[in-house]
Amino acid sequence: MCPRPSGAPSPADRFPRCAEHEWGYDPVPVEQLLDAVAATLRGAREQPVTGAQVRAAAFDRARGGYRPRAVDEALDAAEDALAAAERERFLAAHGAEAWQRHLEELAAAVRGRLERPRTRRFRRPSRSRATGYSAAHVDVLCERVAARLEGSGEVGAQAVRRAVFPAARGERCYEEQQVDAFLDRVVQLLLALE
Structure with a gap:
């Protein structure tokens, strides 16, 4: 029997595999x-x-x-x-009107955060030397999401899912967990709108 070539899926695998050392x-x-x-x-x-x-x-x-x-x-x-x-x-289960209300509530929660001023949309890490997401980069994504919700932007759930932010410290960063929780809501909303 020949060994499986490195990185090749076996017949039972759904996905390609990494090489044995990866x-x-x-x-x-x-x-x-x-x-x-x-x-x-x-x-x-x-x-x-x-x-x-x-x-x-x-x-x-x-x-x-x-x-x-x-x-x-x-x-x-x-x-x-x-x-x-x-x-x-x-x-x-609930009808179109209830769905619309659900979307409006979700959109209102997202918009509330987006309407905050740049660099003040999320908490800073509680420790001054802690790292977090670059506030400037997070704010750029937030502005793209706001534009989408206003009908002038094209950012989708996929772009939000794939967003990666450089690390920053102190006043130049946001707390990662709060940003991640917000982005989960954004993805949920964008998927509902798509």
């Missing part, structure tokens, strides 16, 4: 999550997986594991499908 995602939890997503989309789970759970998923690293980029792309597609399914379930 770090990738541990395949077992990736497979478990994607199986749960598939079951949710088929309506075969009592506790459906949500888009927020997919967005928050983190996997242990494993040598020779799944290539992160391929998994991340699949998770984005899964989140999109779950958002559409969640919207359909909500509409079926």
Whole structure:
């Protein structure tokens, strides 16, 4: 039997693998999550997986594991499908007017943060020497989101998901957890609007 070429998927793998000496995602939890997503989309789970759970998923690293980029792309597609399914379930259960109210409430929460002045949209880290996300870079993304909500921009959920901010310290940074929580809401809103 020939060994699997480095980086090539085996017949049972959903994704390409890293070379044996490279770090990738541990395949077992990736497979478990994607199986749960598939079951949710088929309506075969009592506790459906949500888009927020997919967005928050983190996997242990494993040598020779799944290539992160391929998994991340699949998770984005899964989140999109779950958002559409969640919207359909909500509409079926509560109707279009309730859905519109839900969107308005979510948009109001997002806009409230976006309307704050530049460099003051989020908390600073509690320790003065702690690092966080560059406030200037976060503010640029916030302005792109604001433009989208006003109808003049084109930023989508994918761009927000993929946003990476350089590190900064002190007054030039925002607390990462607060920014991440806000961006989760933004993704949720943009998916609902798409």
